[in-house]
Amino acid sequence: MLASVELGEVLRERRKAAGRTIASVAMDAGLSVPYIANLENGRGNPTVSALDRLATALGAQLEVSISDEPPPPPPSVGADLLAASPRGEQVVATLAAAQSRSRAAVRAQLTETLDSLAAVLGRPPAIADLDRLLDLLLLADSGSSGGVRAP
Known part of the structure; x- marks a missing residue:
């Protein structure tokens, strides 16, 4: 599970890799610039819906899972x-x-x-x-x- 700081880093890295500004992502996602800036800085408690809209705006897909099974170990x-x-x-x-x-x-x-x-x-x-x-x-x-x- 990602902590809010890690989530913010992932969002910022994806946005920058795409050459996008916070404002352009906010417009595409239908969210406010301060809201996205707070998420990128590890603050806030985003809804699944907001994360899905952000992922779509960044050309990604949100995956959410709830499982009793531990995740498989990464390949060596x-x-x-x-x-x-x-x-x-x-x-x-x-x-x-x-x-x-x-x-x-x-x-x-x-x-x-x-x-x-x-x-x-x-x-x-x-x-x-x-x-x-x-x-x-x-x-x-x-x-x-x-x-x-x-x-």
Whole structure:
């Protein structure tokens, strides 16, 4: 569930991405400029009807659901990126050996780290981001285990 501040950020980002002013969106949605400005600033308690009109004015669709089921977990970008990296499995093997851990455990933690990185970056990490992370892990591990060498 979105908090009002997050909703405001989503509305503002959509509006700006469309190159629209608050006034033009307000006109299309049949809402007042101050009302939309307050929503974008995390204030107010919009009705579903107002949100639907805003979504339509912004070229989007409002989706509302009430469910006892938890939402499905987002797909893992880290697993796909790690599998696509020619260097990833080599570093997993190196770290696993240096730390006396299984490759599966190291791979799982690296995947989780990459997924968290996607949330921080606001985009899926790229191979270059993975390579930097692998370099950092090898460098950090070499300081604590007495010298892991990069593959």
